[in-house]
Every structure is written in structure tokens, then in C-alpha cells.
Amino acid sequence: MPLPLTLAAGATPTPSLSTSPTPSPGLPDVSLDGVKAALMDACGNPPGFLCRTVYDSTHSDYLASGAQVFLGTPVTIILILLVATIIRSLLHRLIKRTTRHMASVTGNGGLLRGSLFGDSAILLERRRQRAETVGSLLRSVVSIVIYGIAFILVLGELGINLAPIVASAGVLGIAVGFGAQNLVKDFLSGIFMLLEDQYGVGDVVDVGGTISGTVEAVTFRMTRLRDVEGTVWYVRNGEITRIGNKSQQWARTVLDVPLDYDTDVARAKDVLLETTHTMWRDDQWAALIIEEPEVWGMESMTADGYTLRVAVKTLPLKQWDVARELRERLRLALVGAGINLGAVQRSLVMVDDDDDEPSPEEGDDEEEPGAPPQFGEDEIPRIDPPAQPGPVPSQGPGAGRGGSAT
Structure with missing residues (x-):
């Protein structure tokens, strides 16, 4: 146990020796925690690769932070955009090859299904147009998704807090969704319309x-x-x-031929069937009629007559051309066979309006006694013939006053 020292008045105390090591003059105080703190101050948390490399090489906060701001962030943004562009190009190329293959494949199945009947050139052109439309839609969706993700990553590299942006975008999306319901409905309907053909x-x-x-x-x-x-x-x-x-796969021409009840049904059906088969065997119309024509029989019965229905299966959009030609041929065939088409019966109603009869108002009027007769403009009054001349009989004393009658 050390003895206590008594200091005299005015004596200066001597410093005690410290057992902790002191750094040598001229050497910096280097520790792991200090290096980490300095690196975070210069490059942030977490420190970037470029900033960390520059700081390890130069031990300068200014150069490290400048390299991070002017080189690290732009290079990272460029790399993000470059990778997004490469991925977009690869997916677009895959979509083009897939849609081109689907447009060229024959058959009736798959997303872009074709038709069983029809001109092959027209069907292939339609499949090609539909494939291009679907491919354009898919490419647009891929571009929006990829560049949207890249935009979010770029904002993160710039140190922007994405939480308020995402919240604002959600609120704005809800508002736009309520305000543009019809637009969204039209867009979704158009997508399904194209996909379902x-x-x-x-x-x-x-x-x-x-x-x-x-x-x-x-x-x-x-x-x-x-x-x-x-x-x-x-x-x-x-x-x-x-x-x-009216244009998918096949169409049908349906004609109703009106006939009189005097026409024999079996004979009329034979004429119609023979005429349609003759047209089917014609080289000009054989390519448009894809199945054997049929006469379905009596379709309706009215007071005027009955109708026989003829059905012909044709290519899409060719039913009207076949119907016009078939009407002409059926008319000529029926006239040649002595069969008349049905005529509509009409009833004629005649109304006799007699203007000579007096009206009820005129008939109710009664002539007053002693009134002169009333004659019409075309009526001539009946006048008795004059009396024959002859001797006048004596009338008594006053007969000479009136004179003789003429």
C-alpha cells in the first residue's frame, strides 16, 4: 500500500503515469468502427460499390461522395434501363415468333382458331391480321409492365421515398377507375373480343x-x-x-317458294331439287356450294297457297350471290314445267254512295199547308194541257161579267 505524500506549500504536483497506450506521434487513430462511420458518412447506408472503391483508394470523403453522385447513380440508372430494354426486346421477339407460328398453323383449335370452310387465302389473311392484333396487345402489355418496374427502381436509386407516390397513385387510380368505367369496360370488351375471335x-x-x-x-x-x-x-x-x-365457317341460303294449292307438291319438289342439283354441278357455282342442296318440304300454309323451302349450304358471305342465281333458275324451271307461282288473293269491296237520295235532314222537313211547292234545279213541274175550246154554258145573271174562258 503506497504511503501518502505530503506536499509542501507551493510545491507543484507531479502527474501520475497512465497505463493506457498512447498513439505514436504522426500516426492516425485507425479503428474499424471509425472507418465504417466515415464510409457511411461519405457514401450513405448502404454504401455503393463505386463510392466504397473510391473511398478505399483515396480515403477522401469528398471524392467518394462525388463519385457516388456523379458516376454511381447515373451508371446504375443506365444499367437498369439497359437491362429493361434487353428484356423487353427478347419478350417482343418471342411474342412475334409465337403469333407468327399461330397464324401459319392450319386447323381449327387454339387461341386463333380458323374456319372449316372458305377460301384459304382469305382465311390465312384474316388469321394473320388477328395474330398481329393480339401480338400488338401483348407487346404493349409487356412494355408497360417492364418499364413500370424500371421506373420504380430508378426512383429508388435517386433516393425518393416511394411510399407517398404509391399511395397517391392508388388513390388516383381509384378516382380514374370510377370516372372512366365506360372506357375500361370498352377496353376489356375489346381485348376479349380479339382473343375469342x-x-x-x-x-x-x-x-x-x-x-x-x-x-x-x-x-x-x-x-x-x-x-x-x-x-x-x-x-x-x-x-x-x-x-x-354471318361470316364465320359457313353460311346457308334459304328460299321459300310460294305455290298454289292446285300445284302438286311432289312434282314441285322434284323440279326444285333438280334445279338446285344442276346449279350445284355447275363449275362456276360448285366452289361456292359446299354441300348437296336440300328441299326441306312444305314450310307454311296460308289462304293463298303453300310454300316449299329450299336450303343450300355455302361459303361465308356467298349466300347472297347463290340466292340471287338460284331465284332466277327456279323461276325459269317452274315456268318451263308449267307451274305457276302462288298469287295473293285480294277481296274487292265496293261502296255505293247514292247522292240522289235525300239526306235525313231534308226528309224530316214537312211542307207547311198552302205553301208553294219547291222544285229542284233539274226538276220541271208537270203542267196539264190546256182545255179544248167549246160553247160556254150559261151562268145566270152574272155570267157576262167574267167573260169567256180561253
């Missing part, structure tokens, strides 16, 4: 009501039709609740 450019469709015509253009929001009179109709895809397509 409900109709395409060149098809003759009936969208309900009085709107029917040929499809001229199809977009994700609207369909453009042109009717037989040349009027162009713009129909929103979301408003189409039902649609009838």
Missing part, C-alpha cells in the same frame, strides 16, 4: 337493333361498321351485348 375486319355482323353491316375497323375501344346503304356506324365495344356474325 368473335368477329374481324371484313365480317358481316349484326350488333342488334337496326345496326348491321361489314366490319371495317376494330380497335380496343370501338368497332366501325358500314351498312348496305353506305352509312358508317361507330359502336363502342362495351355496348355490344350480343352480336351475330
Whole structure:
């Protein structure tokens, strides 16, 4: 135990020796925690690769932070955009090859199904157009998704807090969704319409009501039709609740031939069947008629006569040409066979309006006693013939006053 020292008055105390090591003069105080803190101060948390490399090489906070700001962040953003562009290009190429393969494959199955009948060139062209439309849709979706992710990553590299942006985007999306319900409905209807191949450019469709015509253009929001009179109709895809397509796979010509009751049914059916088969064997019309024509028989009976129905299965959009030609041939065949077409019976009703009869008002009027008779403009009063001359009989004393009668 050390003895206590008594200091005299005015004596200076001597410092005690410390057992902790002191750094040598000229050497910095280096520790792991200090290096980590300095690195975070210069490059942030977590430190970037470029900033960390520059700091390890130069031990300068200024150079490390400058390299991170002017080189590290731009290089990272460029790499993000470059990778996004490469991925987008690869996916676009894959989509193009897939849609091209699906457009060239024959058959009736798959997403882009074809038709059983029809001109092969027309069907291939339609499949190609539909494949291009679906491919364009898929490429647009891929581009939006990839560049959207890249944009979020770039904002993160710039040190922007994404939570308020995501929250604001969610609120804005809800508001736009409520305000643009019809637009979203039209867009989704257009997508499903293209994927399901409900109709395409060149098809003759009936969208309900009085709107029917040929499809001229199809977009994700609207369909453009042109009717037989040349009027162009713009129909929103979301408003189409039902649609009838007259151009898919095959069509049918249906004719009702009116005949009199005096016409024998069996003989008329033979004439119709022979005429339709003759047209079917014709080289000009054999390519348009895909099945043997049929006479279905008596379709209806009225007071005027009965009708026989003829059905012919044709290529799409060729039913009207076949119907016009078939009407001409059937008419000539029936006239040649001595069969008359049914005539509509008409009833003639004649109304006799007698103007000479007096009206009820005139008949009710009674002539007053002593009034002179009234004659019409065309009525001549009956006048008695004059009396024959002869001797005048004596009238008594006053006869000479009146004179003789003439």
C-alpha cells in the first residue's frame, strides 16, 4: 500500500503515469468502427460499390461522395434501363415468333382458331391480321409492365421515398377507375373480343337493333361498321351485348317458294331439287356450294297457297350471290314445267254512295199547308194541257161579267 505524500506549500504536483497506450506521434487513430462511420458518412447506408472503391483508394470523403453522385447513380440508372430494354426486346421477339407460328398453323383449335370452310387465302389473311392484333396487345402489355418496374427502381436509386407516390397513385387510380368505367369496360370488351375471335375486319355482323353491316375497323375501344346503304356506324365495344356474325365457317341460303294449292307438291319438289342439283354441278357455282342442296318440304300454309323451302349450304358471305342465281333458275324451271307461282288473293269491296237520295235532314222537313211547292234545279213541274175550246154554258145573271174562258 503506497504511503501518502505530503506536499509542501507551493510545491507543484507531479502527474501520475497512465497505463493506457498512447498513439505514436504522426500516426492516425485507425479503428474499424471509425472507418465504417466515415464510409457511411461519405457514401450513405448502404454504401455503393463505386463510392466504397473510391473511398478505399483515396480515403477522401469528398471524392467518394462525388463519385457516388456523379458516376454511381447515373451508371446504375443506365444499367437498369439497359437491362429493361434487353428484356423487353427478347419478350417482343418471342411474342412475334409465337403469333407468327399461330397464324401459319392450319386447323381449327387454339387461341386463333380458323374456319372449316372458305377460301384459304382469305382465311390465312384474316388469321394473320388477328395474330398481329393480339401480338400488338401483348407487346404493349409487356412494355408497360417492364418499364413500370424500371421506373420504380430508378426512383429508388435517386433516393425518393416511394411510399407517398404509391399511395397517391392508388388513390388516383381509384378516382380514374370510377370516372372512366365506360372506357375500361370498352377496353376489356375489346381485348376479349380479339382473343375469342368473335368477329374481324371484313365480317358481316349484326350488333342488334337496326345496326348491321361489314366490319371495317376494330380497335380496343370501338368497332366501325358500314351498312348496305353506305352509312358508317361507330359502336363502342362495351355496348355490344350480343352480336351475330354471318361470316364465320359457313353460311346457308334459304328460299321459300310460294305455290298454289292446285300445284302438286311432289312434282314441285322434284323440279326444285333438280334445279338446285344442276346449279350445284355447275363449275362456276360448285366452289361456292359446299354441300348437296336440300328441299326441306312444305314450310307454311296460308289462304293463298303453300310454300316449299329450299336450303343450300355455302361459303361465308356467298349466300347472297347463290340466292340471287338460284331465284332466277327456279323461276325459269317452274315456268318451263308449267307451274305457276302462288298469287295473293285480294277481296274487292265496293261502296255505293247514292247522292240522289235525300239526306235525313231534308226528309224530316214537312211542307207547311198552302205553301208553294219547291222544285229542284233539274226538276220541271208537270203542267196539264190546256182545255179544248167549246160553247160556254150559261151562268145566270152574272155570267157576262167574267167573260169567256180561253
